Amino acid sequence: MTNSIADTAGMNLHLTSGKAQLHILKDITFDIKPGEVVAVVGPSGSGKTSLLMVMAGLERATGGKVGIAGTVLDQLNEDQLAIVRRKNIGILFQNFHLIPSMTALENVALALEIAADDTPIADIKAQAAAALKSVGLGARLDHLPSALSGGEQQRVGLARAIVGQPKLLLADEPTGNLDQETAATAIDLLFSHARADKTAMLLITHDMALARRADRVMRMDHGTLQEITMVPS
Numbered sequence: 001m002t003n004s005i006a007d008t009a010g011m012n013l014h015l016t017s018g019k020a021q022l023h024i025l026k027d028i029t030f031d032i033k034p035g036e037v038v039a040v041v042g043p044s045g046s047g048k049t050s051l052l053m054v055m056a057g058l059e060r061a062t063g064g065k066v067g068i069a070g071t072v073l074d075q076l077n078e079d080q081l082a083i084v085r086r087k088n089i090g091i092l093f094q095n096f097h098l099i100p101s102m103t104a105l106e107n108v109a110l111a112l113e114i115a116a117d118d119t120p121i122a123d124i125k126a127q128a129a130a131a132l133k134s135v136g137l138g139a140r141l142d143h144l145p146s147a148l149s150g151g152e153q154q155r156v157g158l159a160r161a162i163v164g165q166p167k168l169l170l171a172d173e174p175t176g177n178l179d180q181e182t183a184a185t186a187i188d189l190l191f192s193h194a195r196a197d198k199t200a201m202l203l204i205t206h207d208m209a210l211a212r213r214a215d216r217v218m219r220m221d222h223g224t225l226q227e228i229t230m231v232p233s
């Protein structure tokens with residue numbers, strides 16, 4: 001459990017839906033090493049997003065252990081969870097989740113303001129601008145999300161996810177809402193950042209070509225997770 005950036009042992013997640021108790025994640029044991037890219041594939045509803053939510057500390061496992069950067073999450077309160085999250089994790093969502101009333105720069109700066117309590121605002125803005133520049137949006141700092149294309153919005157999402165230099169990037173179908181060409185550009189950017197910064201990544205995708213670019217591929221099926229071998233294309 002020690003030299004992983006993320007690891008789980010016998011992790012379970014039960015959720016209630018009406019009167020039903022659903023067993024969403026079943027006895028999941030896996031780990032992600034620093035700098036490693038792990039793809040998770042599997043059918044819709046199998047539990048991939050639920051796994052990401054647990055790894056992000058946004059959903060609590062109902063059994064087993066979950067560790068992030070050597071800290072076991074199970075016993076932490078919400079404030080402690082938030083600290084582990086902001087110190088270690090960047091999250092990239094399919095629907096971008098940008099704040100519509102904030103410019104690209106403000107969206108990225110906000111993530112850093114939350115993550116770095118004592119940093120002067122001028123430094124935060126400079127770092128946010130640099131992150132946006134690194135994803136090719138140096139000329140779009142003052143645009144609102146509504147004035148950006150889908151691909152550009154996702155690049156703002158990427159800048160926001162990486163600006164705090166997380167050890168672990170959690171990406172949930174990051175290109176699911178983009179056309180093929182825009183998606184390919186976004187994925188290249190995502191991988192080049194992850195590889196250059198040696199950021200570990202848990203990448204949920206339906207795209208097998210994308211999964212092949214990962215170091216390892218896991219398949220989620222009805223809440224169970226297993227490593228699979230990809231047949232070369």
Ligand SMILES: Nc1ncnc2c1ncn2[C@@H]1O[C@H](COP(=O)(O)OP(=O)(O)OP(=O)(O)O)[C@@H](O)[C@H]1O
Pocket residue numbers: 015016017022024042043044045046047048049050051220
């Ligand atoms: N808050 C919740 N309460 C109850 N059940 C939930 C909740 N969130 C998800 N589920 C159920 O958990 C199961 C797994 O959902 P999850 O979103 O993790 O699947 P997924 O593999 O990410 O699917 P997709 O590929 O369609 O995004 C589904 O049956 C879903 O209905």
